[in-house]
Amino acid sequence: MTSERIGNYRWRIVMLLFAATTINYIDRNVLSFTMIDDDFKREMIGLAPGQPITVADNILYKEWMGYVDAAFKWAYAIGYVLAGWLVDRIGTRRGYAISMFIWSIAGVLNAFVGSVRTMSMTRFMLGLGEAGNFPSAIKTVAEWFPKRERSFANGIFNAGTNVGIIVTALTVPxxxxxxxxxxxxxxTGLLGFVMLAIWWTTYRRPAKHPHVTQAELDYINSDQEAVPFRRIPWAKLLTYRQTWAFALGKFMTDPVWWFYLTWLPDFFNSNEALDQKLDLKSIGIPFLIIYLVSDAGSIFFGWLSTKFIQMGWSINRARKTTMLICAICVFPIFIASTTNNIYVAVALISLATSAHQGWSANMYTFASDLFPRQAVASVTGIGGMCGAIGGALFAAVTGIIIGRVGYQPLFIIASGTYIVALAIIHFIVPQMQPANVEEV
Incomplete structure (x- = not known):
């Protein structure tokens, strides 16, 4: 049956998720660029307008901003698991709407802070709200797509993360x-309210959506589990090795991605190894390159895994082979911290962020590959919480390491993390068999 006869409305839903994810990442990344603004620095460390910023001030500032970043990630950890629970119980339409409302309010409130303490409070609120994006989006993909199309669909909406960063880099400076x-x-905060209105007036589940044909609905449900709907408690989900494979993979690799999001503008602005530094006037183009390449990686590696499955490969082989390729592509990133050529640094970082997005697109399919629909958001929430905890722990020391040692140790950690994470995932779920979820 051709796609014309089946219908393609599910791909419009993916573009809706893409738009929401783009705005989500715009709101969270504004701080990364305002961080290199001298007026913002003075406000955060309590200096008078126009007062010179000393080397000691900069070291203290980076340590404090590391703590601010950690506050966001601790809230993200809490919010992620709460969002997974909420979305599985009240549905994606209402759950996603609540998330958008909270993060949009917090995004605007960031404009009215006057110290590191108040910035930590508003970023904490932002983290709680933004945590709902991925549990909602991944569950939406599970509701709207058969398994064989999910990694590609996840890759498309996940590309919104890179577009969000690009838009931020080109507009916020x-x-x-x-x-x-x-x-x-x-x-940027007001954009979330626009997205909220669009989501609420547009989204319905496939079976209730007026624009979904019966043929498309049958196609969406063509490889779904023939099990009755039932709620699965978290305590039960934590007994499955499949949950821990997903959670540990997120715990190890999410911190690396968040390190890029928060600190790359400062890396290009202050890294001593680089022969030229970037400021608010010049930083946009490198970020345009980095995250356009990342977008391509998210879509390509999502497509590659889907292509392997269409070739007859098992889900286990297709996902893990794609993730291994991604891990190998990340490995050279350690060179970026020592090269003095900014073009080499941009190229290596582009490759690494592209590979991370490909890794992430395939990781996100784990929950829907291994669990029934009613558990997808909860499992995603558990994994996201673990990723955010790892990110918060990493963020708490990142500012100290950068201020006192520099960027090299952090890039070395990033270099090998994915290969180790894949080895652990393979050890826990060597065959990626779906969890045997019994009725409760």
Missing amino acids: WITLNYGWRTSFIV
């Missing part, structure tokens, strides 16, 4: 330079 850092938070 300009807004900050011309209108001040507070305006950057207000303008």
Whole structure:
């Protein structure tokens, strides 16, 4: 049956998820660029306007911003698991809407802080709200797509993370330079309310959506589990090795991605090894390159895994082979911290972020590959919570390491993390068999 006869409305839903994920990442990444603004630095460390910023001030500032970043990630850990529980119980339409509402309010409130303490509070609230994005989006993909298309669909909506960063890199520095850092938070925060209105008026589950044909609905359900709907307690989910494979994979690799998101602008602005430094006027183009390549990686590696399955490979072989390729592509990133050529650094970071997004697109399919639909958001929430805990622990020491040692130790850690993570995943679930979820 051709795609025309089946119908393609499910791909419009993916684009809706792509737009929401883009705005989610715009809101969370504004801080990464305002961090290199001198007026923002003075505000955070309590210096008078125009007062010179000393080397000691910069070291202290980076340590404090590491703590601010950790506050966001601790909240993200809490919010992720709560969001997974909530979405599985009240549905993606309402659950996602609540998430968008909270993160949009917090995004605007970031504009009205005046110290590291108050910034930590608003970033904590932002983390609680933004945590709902991926449990909601992944469950939506599980509801709208058969398994053989999910990694590609996940790759498409996950590409919104990179587009969000690109939009932030191209607009926030300009807004900050011309209108001040507070305006950057207000303008970007308001985007979430626009997305909330679009989501609420557009989204319905496939069986209830007026634009879904019966042929497309049958195709969506063509390889779904023939099990009755039932709620699965978290305590039970934690007894499955499949849950822990997903959770440990997230715990190890999510911190690396968040390190890139938070600290790459500062890396290009202050890393002593580079022969040229970037400021708010010049930082946009490198980030455009890095995250366009990352977008391509998210979509390509999502497609590659799907292609392997279409070739007759098992889900186990297809997912793990793709993730191994991604892990190998990340490995050279340690060179970026020592090269003095900014073009080499941009190329290596582009390769690593692209590979991470491909890794992530395939990781996100684990929950829907290994668990029935009613558990997908909860398992995703557990894994996301573990990823955020890892990110918070990493963030708490990142600012200290950068201020006192530099970036090299952090890039070395990033280099080998994915290969180790894949080995652990393979040890826990050597065949990626679906969890035998019994009725409760």
